[in-house]
Amino acid sequence: MSLALEFAEMKPVKQQSTGNPTDYDVVRRAVEFISRTWREQPSLEAIAEEVGMAPLALQRLFTRWAGLTPKGFVQALTLDYARTLLSDSASILDASYEVGFSGPARLHDLFVTHEAMTPGAYKARGEGITIRFGFHASPFGNALVMVTDRGLAGLAFADGGGERAALEDMRARWPRADYVEDRDASGPYARRIFDPATWSAERPLRIVMIGSDFEIRVWETLLKLPFGKATTYSDIAGHIGRPTAARAVGTAVGRNPVSFVIPCHRVLGKSGGLCGYHWGLTRKRAILGWEAGLVGAEG
8 A cells, every 4th residue: 555645734813833844854853852951951052053053043943843942842741740741630621621621731632532332343353444634734743633424533643754653553544444545535634633723622523432431531531621621540540441451551641642632641640650651751741831831822
């Protein structure tokens, strides 16, 4: 099967552009450097030297991408910020989706509507399901978008040259499904997912979950997390009535097939540590910082 690795043009948005692979490569290297050195609060000049850009050019690119300056992003990666995200994490999960939040956190909700495949479809490993897919530019590198006739079923990320591995990783989840490369089908989903201007309650994003009953309960819980908040594995376990199942929750979070939309990146360790992320800790940091920029712009 041939892979179309060219990238879709993404419509610019009000707060920041959806980016292109070259922009994300620069941002990724900057985020990696910031992640190693944030305790020293690196200067703009030090970050720019690391990525091989002039300081003002990096500042413009980074601010366009994240809605934050590099220095603002440094602050968004500190442990204190992570702990702030975790404040009241247990009560966040217990709050009503309709009345629990207002303001920027609610405004930036993706307004996802979801359904689960039948247990039989999951046990059949995808047999009888047609999944159409394509790679598209995103703010976080190349995004593999996978859709069925019922909605978005998969979202993965790949750095340059890792597209085939990302596709095979996702195919292994539903090995008996029929896969069709179709960027015309996946493109509209990619544009909506990464363009905050299209996040609307009047036109919700449809997703379909293909997993075990336990995994789906965990993923549905993740959908309750708004921008600017995070939770822990143990809080999720308690919320679904399995307080001793934090390890199993961690496995289910790691198997989330719809990255970013089902926000597994908002699950942190109890101390605020980022823990693992299937698509890389640098990308997890980038997503959290990008979200911080959006919330800050509306706050």
